[in-house]
Amino acid sequence: MKCLPLALGLTIALTACSQPSNPEERTATPGHATTAAAPAGDAVPATVSVKTDDLGKYHWLLSEAMDSGGKRIDALFARPDKPLQLDFTDQRINVSNACNRLGGGYTVESEQLHVNPMAATMMACPDPALSALDGAISQRLQGSSKMSLQTSGHTPQLRLVTASNDTLVFNGEPTAETRYGSQGETVFLEVAADTKPCSHPLMPNAECLQVRERTYDAQGVATGTPGEWQPLYQSIEGYTHEPGVRNVLRLKRYDVRNPPADAPNKAYVLDMVVESETVKK
Incomplete structure (x- = not known):
């Protein structure tokens, strides 16, 4: 029988998880809209700005990652079937689908996302690429990154340019709260x-x-x-x-x-x- 003590489980879920369910409340950061210029021509839909208050309304799944030279960062795609996911909850950023669950406080100011040092669970992963994934994502998220948050068509997109000029692009999927219109x-x-x-x-x-x-x-x-x-x-x-x-x-x-x-x-x-x-x- 494998049991996770409920009191401990509740603490872990609040500080490190994202469910499913879960992950899930709204952020309390001040609203700031970033607007990108719409491309010319009728074939490309206009870009619609999204406020940073909306960060908590989506699960953010990593879709692209490039270094300063434009080369794909393969280390961030160790789980092709489960891309890295960010969730913004109660002024905390949580990372799932790495080896361990990672989390830390964050703030947003003047198009800058600042992430505090991140804590992690202590699970061991036998796959070396998966084990290295924790460090690969945490070292890029921690500190300050330039952030743009926008949609083109119907898919929200979060773009981060890190201090080392890596570019990370995340696509947004509505949380359950967003889809059902309540906290549940x-x-x-x-x-x-x-x-x-x-x-x-x-x-x-x-x-x-x-x-x-x-x-x-x-x-x-x-x-x-x-x-x-x-x-x-x-x-x-x-x-x-x-x-x-x-x-x-x-x-x-x-x-x-x-x-x-x-x-x-x-x-x-x-x-x-x-x-x-x-x-x-």
Whole structure:
């Protein structure tokens, strides 16, 4: 049985994670708009400025990285399937999809992003390229970088030029709060080790997760008695179930406005796995 103490897990999630769920509140930095000149011609959409207050509304995924000579920085793409991700939460910048989770305080002033020295979790990664990824991104983010934040068409883009003249370009994906228009509600669901057949209105012969709600006090100690297992007729964003493994999940639950017919009016987004246990049959 592998368990992460809940009180410790809550602290790590607040200081280092980004979920899924998670990652997620708005930043409190003063709004500052950066406007780029629109290219000539009708074929290219005009550039729309975005305020730095909007940093926290997106997950920022690394799409390009070039050194001062215009050469691609391969060391920053050690995980091609999971690009480096920045999240700006409560005046902290969090980095995920490296070897460890990294985080530190930040400020924005006069088109300059200043990142304080970053702390990291202490997980070891056997892949040397992945192990080196922590240092490769942290040394470029720490200190001051020139920042431009804009959209061309519908995709927000964050561009950083570091003190060593490296250029990092991140594409923005809306957070769950942005997509659902609220901060959501934190809930805990225990997910049984195995799915069961269920009557799903949209999918014949469906297999549903079996779940029950859990409650915890302020110290992270479980309270109350779990109820009966119930089928969950929908997926959980960011969660992939492994048969035979029971999990306790911390989730954000959002109201879905005007859902289609037979679709759920709630959405669940994974924040963190609190507890995990392989169940022997």
